[in-house]
Amino acid sequence: xxxxxxxxxxxxxxxxxxxxxxxxxxxxxxxGCGSRMAGHRYGPTMPGGYYVRVEPxxxxxxxxxxxQLTVAVEDAAGxxxxxxxxxxxPSEGTFTTGSSRTRGGTVVGTFVVDPGSxxxxxxxxxxxxxxxxxxxxxxxxxxxxxx
Amino acid sequence: xxAGKMYxxxxxxxxxxxxxxxxxxxxxxxxxxxxxxxxxxxxxxxxVTSNIAGAxxxxxxxxxxxxxxxxxxxxxxxxRLRLYWDFRPSDLLRVHYRMxxxxxxxxxxxxxxxxxxxxxxPVIGPGSGGGVGADGVNxxxxxxxxxxxxPFLQGLSFRGGIFGYGDRYDFNILADxxxxxxxxxxxxxxxxHFVYLKFFEGATRDNADDSDWFGxxxxxxxxxxxxxxxxxxxxxxxxHKGTLGLTPYxxxxxxxxxxxxxxxxxxxxxxxxAIYNHGEGYFGRRHxxxxxxNVSLSGDVSLSFGTAGIQVQYITGQxxxxxxxxxxxxxxxxxxxxxxxxxxxxxxxxxxxxxxxIDVGDGFxxxxxxxxxxxxxxxNGRLLFIARSAFPVLPSLSLHAVGAYDRAAAGNxxxxxxxxxxxxxxxxxxxxxKLWFRFGGGYYITGDWWKNNSDASFDGRRPGVPHxxxxxxxxTRLQYDFG
Numbered sequence: 001x002x003x004x005x006x007x008x009x010x011x012x013x014x015x016x017x018x019x020x021x022x023x024x025x026x027x028x029x030x031x032g033c034g035s036r037m038a039g040h041r042y043g044p045t046m047p048g049g050y051y052v053r054v055e056p057x058x059x060x061x062x063x064x065x066x067x068q069l070t071v072a073v074e075d076a077a078g079x080x081x082x083x084x085x086x087x088x089x090p091s092e093g094t095f096t097t098g099s100s101r102t103r104g105g106t107v108v109g110t111f112v113v114d115p116g117s118x119x120x121x122x123x124x125x126x127x128x129x130x131x132x133x134x135x136x137x138x139x140x141x142x143x144x145x146x147x
Numbered sequence: 148x149x150a151g152k153m154y155x156x157x158x159x160x161x162x163x164x165x166x167x168x169x170x171x172x173x174x175x176x177x178x179x180x181x182x183x184x185x186x187x188x189x190x191x192x193x194x195v196t197s198n199i200a201g202a203x204x205x206x207x208x209x210x211x212x213x214x215x216x217x218x219x220x221x222x223x224x225x226x227r228l229r230l231y232w233d234f235r236p237s238d239l240l241r242v243h244y245r246m247x248x249x250x251x252x253x254x255x256x257x258x259x260x261x262x263x264x265x266x267x268x269p270v271i272g273p274g275s276g277g278g279v280g281a282d283g284v285n286x287x288x289x290x291x292x293x294x295x296x297x298p299f300l301q302g303l304s305f306r307g308g309i310f311g312y313g314d315r316y317d318f319n320i321l322a323d324x325x326x327x328x329x330x331x332x333x334x335x336x337x338x339x340h341f342v343y344l345k346f347f348e349g350a351t352r353d354n355a356d357d358s359d360w361f362g363x364x365x366x367x368x369x370x371x372x373x374x375x376x377x378x379x380x381x382x383x384x385x386x387h388k389g390t391l392g393l394t395p396y397x398x399x400x401x402x403x404x405x406x407x408x409x410x411x412x413x414x415x416x417x418x419x420x421a422i423y424n425h426g427e428g429y430f431g432r433r434h435x436x437x438x439x440x441n442v443s444l445s446g447d448v449s450l451s452f453g454t455a456g457i458q459v460q461y462i463t464g465q466x467x468x469x470x471x472x473x474x475x476x477x478x479x480x481x482x483x484x485x486x487x488x489x490x491x492x493x494x495x496x497x498x499x500x501x502x503x504x505i506d507v508g509d510g511f512x513x514x515x516x517x518x519x520x521x522x523x524x525x526x527n528g529r530l531l532f533i534a535r536s537a538f539p540v541l542p543s544l545s546l547h548a549v550g551a552y553d554r555a556a557a558g559n560x561x562x563x564x565x566x567x568x569x570x571x572x573x574x575x576x577x578x579x580x581k582l583w584f585r586f587g588g589g590y591y592i593t594g595d596w597w598k599n600n601s602d603a604s605f606d607g608r609r610p611g612v613p614h615x616x617x618x619x620x621x622x623t624r625l626q627y628d629f630g
Contacts (some may be wrong), residue, residue: 038302038335042371057368058338064187064581064628091416091449114545114575115583115626119500120317124407124416135372135407141313143189143229 037072045130050074050081052129054136062143063115069095069136071127072106080105087128095125113140187630188230191249196222197620214593214603214615225249229289231630243310245290289324302334312342315364315376316401316420318441327360336368357386373406384428393434397426397486412448416456419444424486435480439463439528453538453545461556464528468560468601470608472526484526496533496551497571497589498618527602528556529566543577547587555596565594581628588621 043051053072061067073084086107088095093113100107111125120141127134198218227249234242292308307328327344344360359382366376384395403420422441429435440463447456462485465472472482532552539545553566573587593615597603603611 040336040368040370055335056333057336058333058366058374064189064630091414091454114577115585115628120313120315122405122416122418124414126407126414133371137374137405137407139315142311 037070041074042132042134043129044076045132048081048084048130049076050084050129050132051076051078052127052132052134054127054134057136059111059136059138061111061113061138061140063113063140064143066110066112067138068108068110069125069127070106070108071102071129071134073102073129074105084129089126089128091124093123111138113138183234183236185233185235185630186231187233187628188228188245189626189628190229191227191624191626192224193226193622193624194222194224195620195622196220198616198618214591214597214612214618216612216614216616218616231290239296241294243290243292243294243308245288247287247289300332302332304331304333305329306331312344314362314380315366315378315403316422316441318422325360337366339363339365357384359383359385372408373404376403376405377401378403382426387429390429393427395426395428397424397428397437399424410448413450415446415448417444417446422485426486435482437482437484437486439483439485441485445533447535453536455536456534458531458533458535460529460531460533462529464556465526466557466559467526469526470601471560482526484528496549496569497573497587498569498591498620499531499551499553499567526557527559527564527596530554530556545575547571547573547575553594559596559600559602561595561599563595563598563600566596567594568592582626583628584623584625586621586623588619591618593617 037053037055039053039055039057041051041053043049045052050073053074055070055072056067059067059069071086073081073086075081080102082102082105084102085100086097086102087100088097088109090111090113093111095109095111097107097109113123120139123138123140125136125138127136198220227247229245229247231243231245288309290308290310292306292310294304294306297303297305305328309324309326310329311324312327312329325344325346327342329340329342331340332338340363342360342362342364344362346358346360361381361383362379364376364378366374368374378399378401380399380401382397388394399422401420401422403418405416405418408415408417420443423438424440425436425438427434427436441460443458443460445456445458447454463483464485465483473480531554533549534551535547535549537545537547549569549571551569553569555564555566558564569589569591571587571589573585576584576586578584597611597615599613600611601608603615
């Protein structure tokens, strides 16, 4: 006779942890395979029929950091599209780009924000290509946090 | 699994990672020499004036202040310089060192206190510092860690050493610098990490538990406007292992959704989270279990002239006082209340949280309270309504206003729920790039919950004061960030 012994909470928790981590990694690894940028492709836009990728999709920063974000515009076959207007609207701070139109299929910009508060907060940046809007949530945390 | 068994695993992971990366390192892109070493930091000069001077170390120090009657006014300055060095021979490898000089208070008659993380903040008295013309410095290592990208899976990296950590729900169970390691994964729409942290009791902290923390957090961008996250934390209390025949533990399961909605007024950022907590430990001198929940929903709209938002937060609680709930003859207790060991998760107001004005523990943000981990030592839970706004009146100046209604979820021993109402007003002036000045104040009108409430006394047993003062504080902060 086999006696079943319940898993201690710690072991059960660790299994949940590892399962979640493995699932997350597997999901991320399958995203964007074969493309220049990982992550979901949004679109098609109207009227141009473009597809949009944003990298990174998750940003955690301290107020004194200046993260870069890249918006890539491509056609249905995944080829980069030139000279497409990309607009950015941050909920706070500023987002500065070298060009508002794609060069080499991308627009790269830098996000800068004031100190504002020591409490962690979340800002967002909306990247707009024609009628498609992609939101990037930016977690602004105290400098010492390393999450 | 004990901490002792974890160490070989950590070492094994390190060795494997280094071995593989050594073979793979032939293709590393190496930074130019001038980009290898990055130096930065910040200098802060801060002043605090308040009437929460009655709090003492027995009551949790200034981090756990309770309203008292006829409180004296307290005022002090402090200075702090933080420096960091980042060694980055390539974009795949990083060694980080951060130190702090200062965090020393200057002010006549000011007692030693504890900072927001529970560490002792000594006042250097006349003779060795603090007085006019006297010296006094305090040097500490804040962070020292190694971080590198794991070669076998793109987006996976490892961090180990002494580093800070803060959770996404801002209940900041850790929010300090502790030894541990972290596995991070970030690629595409997914961000996840596993963290292990060791709390050492002794040389650097006299109020920390000897315990192990395990956490895992994952985040997924669902679509253009929404992301979802899930978190699991497990805390193992090594300090009391074996006492009363058990090893105390707590765990937290949480989920968060953040989304951007559109409205006629402007975009609205909506955030909601729910956390369930369960554990086993000590209540009074008895063994017992606890279960609780913490839910929050907030919305902030971006207007053409600023932002405005509201938040509702509910934390489960149980009627009565610590004395009543922990007393009696039963060996086992079951407490229906939320527990957060480093609880500062009341975002927004200044006084009933660690607020944005001065970021000092002169509030009710007790992580110790009367020593059981429940907020301010009570089991009554919370219901909090917050209204907040920010207005950039000038390109370099913004005004912030906050109001909050603070209520216990369950009545105290006297049947009272009303904890109080708080108002805050503060300004942020960006004088030059990276040089900024923040000043403002907060006022908290104490409600009936505090009157004659033993949970609002320093030891959680004596009756509280019959007529607690309203609480106020005013702070200034001048800071220069560089690097």
